[in-house]
Amino acid sequence: MGKKFKPKKRLKAEEYINGILDGNRVILSRAITIIESNLESDKKLAKEIIQAVLPRSGNSIRIGITGVPGVGKSTFIEVFGKHLIDQGHKVAILSIDPSSQRSKGSILGDKTRMEELANLENAYIRPSASGDTLGGVANKTGETMLLCEAAGYDVVLIETVGVGQSETAVHGMTDFFLLLMLSGAGDELQGIKKGIMEMADMVVINKADGDNIRRSEMAKLQYQNALHIFPQSKSGWTPVVSTASSTKNIGIDYVWDKVSVYKKLVLENGYFKQNRINQQIQWMYNNINEELKRLFYGSEDIKEHLKIFEKEIVSSKISPVKAAQSIIQEFKDSF
Numbered sequence: 001m002g003k004k005f006k007p008k009k010r011l012k013a014e015e016y017i018n019g020i021l022d023g024n025r026v027i028l029s030r031a032i033t034i035i036e037s038n039l040e041s042d043k044k045l046a047k048e049i050i051q052a053v054l055p056r057s058g059n060s061i062r063i064g065i066t067g068v069p070g071v072g073k074s075t076f077i078e079v080f081g082k083h084l085i086d087q088g089h090k091v092a093i094l095s096i097d098p099s100s101q102r103s104k105g106s107i108l109g110d111k112t113r114m115e116e117l118a119n120l121e122n123a124y125i126r127p128s129a130s131g132d133t134l135g136g137v138a139n140k141t142g143e144t145m146l147l148c149e150a151a152g153y154d155v156v157l158i159e160t161v162g163v164g165q166s167e168t169a170v171h172g173m174t175d176f177f178l179l180l181m182l183s184g185a186g187d188e189l190q191g192i193k194k195g196i197m198e199m200a201d202m203v204v205i206n207k208a209d210g211d212n213i214r215r216s217e218m219a220k221l222q223y224q225n226a227l228h229i230f231p232q233s234k235s236g237w238t239p240v241v242s243t244a245s246s247t248k249n250i251g252i253d254y255v256w257d258k259v260s261v262y263k264k265l266v267l268e269n270g271y272f273k274q275n276r277i278n279q280q281i282q283w284m285y286n287n288i289n290e291e292l293k294r295l296f297y298g299s300e301d302i303k304e305h306l307k308i309f310e311k312e313i314v315s316s317k318i319s320p321v322k323a324a325q326s327i328i329q330e331f332k333d334s335f
Contacts, residue, residue, distance in 0.1 A: 010042075016031045016045075021056060032147060050146060057145075058146075062175045063155065063175070064174035066178070071207075072206050078116060092125075093157045094126050094156065095141075095159045097166075128141055135289060138286065167196050171199045175263070176201050178201065178202050180204050183215035202239060203227070203242075204241075236269050
């Protein structure tokens with residue numbers, strides 16, 4: 001029989017809190033592991049840590065980065081991250097990967113793909129936590145972000161690795177949303193959801209070098225025209241389209257310049273603060289939803305009765321709607 005899993009010996013809450021505030025990356029990583037844990041004792045410790053460092057969080061620009069497969073996201077993030085560090089910033093890179101819920105860690109290759117950046121003292125790279133739902137992964141990433149900010153990271157890059165709802169989750173926890181695309185805009189526009197385009201504050205046509213330069217400039221014009229179709233953002237910002245080459249380090253500084261202009265605008269017009277408030281409120285509701293799911297599906301009685309209802313649905317003894325109503329009523333009666 002294999003040994004029963006035992007978590008690494010935990011420190012006292014104050015040791016994690018002081019370590020985070022001192023910018024200790026080892027302690028930061030251990031604290032994030034506690035946040036990602038499903039052990040009840042760790043959940044209590046996680047709440048204590050988050051509550052204590054909360055006043056020191058929030059002082060960063062949070063940038064969401066997404067893109068079509070093959071766009072060169074990892075290379076872009078590495079070059080962009082190094083540029084920011086050269087400018088005197090501390091950069092944290094967090095990933096949201098819905099596929100990790102199945103593979104339990106498919107994103108772990110990120111540190112090897114961003115090897116140069118990972119070795120820099122002012123960079124911190126953390127893959128997403130495995131979770132039962134995207135909402136759960138997103139909540140853990142949000143809490144990780146707060147810890148990174150408290151540790152002094154003033155730029156947080158949140159990368160979507162999977163596709164689908166992860167873009168919406170990342171948009172819902174960031175200040176600026178960056179969409180990486182490739183040239184051949186006609187085809188690309190067909191393959192990307194309108195909703196993702198609408199969320200973008202900036203579209204960057206990557207791999208704009210060599211024979212691709214002319215195609216990238218044409219794509220830039222097509223994206224600019226496409227973005228004009230969408231209604232004006234509440235932020236008052238007009239989305240920007242640019243070209244870049246991560247491998248040649250061309251156009252990377254322009255991206256950061258535009259992020260800085262955006263931040264100045266939204267700080268002055270009040271959108272930055274209001275958006276953060278709205279995100280905090282939504283985050284509360286997300287946490288309520290996740291906790292309710294955990295309580296419901298974690299109940300042994302509910303598990304047993306769900307099995308019974310499944311059999312009764314198959315044999316047409318009860319309708320799915322009636323089964324759902326019955327099991328929810330049972331759950332309500334248990335409180």
